[in-house]
Amino acid sequence: MPRGRTTIADIASEVGVSVPTVSKVLNGRTDVAAATRTRVEEALERHGYRKPVATRTAAATRPGVRLLDLVFHAADNLWAQEIIKGVEQVCGPERVGVVLSELGGSHRPPQEWIDDVMARRPLGVLLVLSGLDAKQRHQLASRNIPFAVVDTQGEPPSGVPTVGSNNWNGGLSGTRHLLALGHRRIAAISGPDDMLCSRARVDGFRSAHDEVGVPWDPDLIRWGAFDAESGYRHGREVLDRPDRPTAVFAGSDYQALGVLRAARELGLRVPEDISVVGYDDLPISQWLDPALTTVHQPLREMASLATRMLLTLAAGGQPPSMQVELVTELVIRSSTAPPPATTTTGAGR
Amino acid sequence: MPRGRTTIADIASEVGVSVPTVSKVLNGRTDVAAATRTRVEEALERHGYRKPVATRTAAATRPGVRLLDLVFHAADNLWAQEIIKGVEQVCGPERVGVVLSELGGSHRPPQEWIDDVMARRPLGVLLVLSGLDAKQRHQLASRNIPFAVVDTQGEPPSGVPTVGSNNWNGGLSGTRHLLALGHRRIAAISGPDDMLCSRARVDGFRSAHDEVGVPWDPDLIRWGAFDAESGYRHGREVLDRPDRPTAVFAGSDYQALGVLRAARELGLRVPEDISVVGYDDLPISQWLDPALTTVHQPLREMASLATRMLLTLAAGGQPPSMQVELVTELVIRSSTAPPPATTTTGAGR
Secondary structure: OOOOOHHHHHHHHHHOOOHHHHHHHOOOOOOOOOOHHHHHHHHHHHHHOOHHHHHHHOOOOOOOOOOOEEEEOOOOOHHHHHHHHHHHHHHHHHOOOEEEEEEEOOOOOHHHHHHHHHHHHEEEEEOOOOOOOOHHHHHHHOOOOOOOEEEEOOOOOOOOOEEEEHHHHHHHHHHHHHHHHOOOEEEEEEEOOOHHHHHHHHHHHHHHHOOOOOOOOOHEEEEOOOOOOOOOOEEEEEEEOOOOOEEEEEEOHHEEEHHHHHHHOOOOOOOOOOEEEEEOOOHHHHHHHOOOOEOOOOOOHHHHHHHHHHHHHHOOOHHHOOOOEOOOOOOOOOOOOEEEEOOOOOOOO | OOOOOOOOOHHHHOOOOOOOHHHHHHHHOOOOHHHHHHHHHHHHHHHHHHHHHHHHHOOOOOOOOOOOEEOOOOOOOHHHHHHHHHHHHOOOOOOEEEEEEOOOOOOOOOOHHHHHHHHHHHOEEEEEOOOHHHHHHHHHHOOOEEEEEEOOOOOOOOOOOOOEEOOHHHHHHHHHHHHHOOOOOEEEEEOOOOOOHHHHHHHHHHHHHHHHOOOHHHHHEEEOOOOOHHHHHHHHHHOOOOOOOEEEEEEHHHHHHHHHHHHOOOOOOOOOOOOEEEOOOOHHHHHHHOOOEEEOOHHHHHHHHHHHHHHHHHHHOOOOOEEEOOEEEEEOOOOEEEOOOOOOOOOOO
């Protein structure tokens, strides 16, 4: 049987239940015995069943209820706020209600969440820095609920609509700026080393060094969380060394905030003694002291674009492109300057 | 006819439509002619109709779909992020989907928004720094959709469940701290003068002065927006005067950020030359330079409590208290110190 041509009746007959029972499972109804539900789900997955778009629309017993699910692995910072703003900018005028979920730091939603999504039948699901496993992807696909990923990690699952930004270029441009100012000993504090976004930025950092033949010190490349605390901890370590760097490239504006504090505590002035580059260009970064030189990620635009892709898919259309990467851009403010005239390690050229 | 006892049949008969038509209007269905809908709405309002709780539950054709609407007048800063976090902390474990709306700066939702809410039938509606007009309140009440207000403005509409915080006390404690340090000439930069929260804080500011017999200068009380830009603009003005104050009490941490920049640009050190007190105690305020002395508002707790009140009402229960005010608390960090030894206006005692 060709994939995708199976009907609800086929599934019902194979599992030995009624057509309405299969329909209930598809519509996220909870009044089906767990064992039956599992057998139906398995049959749906086996056949690669997909609900026709027209059926889905007709089956919507809730005219006027248009929802979009937005899922964060964690939503407690200004980064998340930018994403929310970008989604609202599209959904507000379209009168689509945005249902916000937070996974408490996990990068995979629990099954209860998928169950709830199937029950509320949103137009689509937008995942931020999180993903679905194969079973979850199939469950949404079989209900014809499209999903997309705002993925600054840079690893789009194949076939999933994704909007990201060019992390490698961001790492490259931030580091080039420091090298051009004359820095020859630069630390990189990045996010977790199992996130592709962190690794891409650090690779850009290394490439910028290689371009101009300046060696980088593996001891000065640090992996951590993207928060201020992590920036502070690594900042204290690298800036307290006798052979301390003259510049720090941070993986986020929050990490840069932590580095700024570490520098203050060690009596180092920014940018006179230490230059600091952030990443993200959150709105608050221009208000910091010193105003932060940082790599701008177009977070609102990324979220708006991903939302539009979802609404297009929900309406049965096809977005012009399924995997988009927006450009990052260096914003130069006051936290970077040439290195101090006499450094212990200034013999780079 | 006693209020609240009218049945759908009474309404149908009075308007001259069928019972299912009234039911459709009540359930937010869009397939009813606009004129008919208006007549039904008017009859519902005239009779003070309220859908019985039991009916509402039974009528829910969407088992497993539990939503709560969260409405911001603007949601683009860390203050909103704290509220979202507080709501998610309650709704996540309860498997209630949070539908986020932003009114683009308006303090009243448009009618389309109310229509969408009636269609999606959430367990309740939580309004943040925004309100409903009498007609909108009635429309939700007649559908038995409870609503609550997180209201730092301090003006709860009568009978509406509200969680706020004590703004007057916040103004008092922040100012007392500055007076106790020896400041005798203090500026207050607050929010809009038509918001009760701003006015209550300024009244607390004045009362703290009166307590110790220190006069306050009306020229140093400034009203503005709660953002950094407004803090910066007013900060430049008051700090550039020949008779400049030795301390500034800001109406928000964002305003304090703007005052810090104004001080820097004028060559004034904080806290050596100028002390600055913020308001809110956003998580980022401890990372600023200098770490901000500020009045803590328990925003997450306020949002969590209001959410719990809504879920209690939705379940047919009654919250222990309908109008709650949580306490504010001064957090002393590094942006405040005694005034410089020689000031032009230090003759306060």
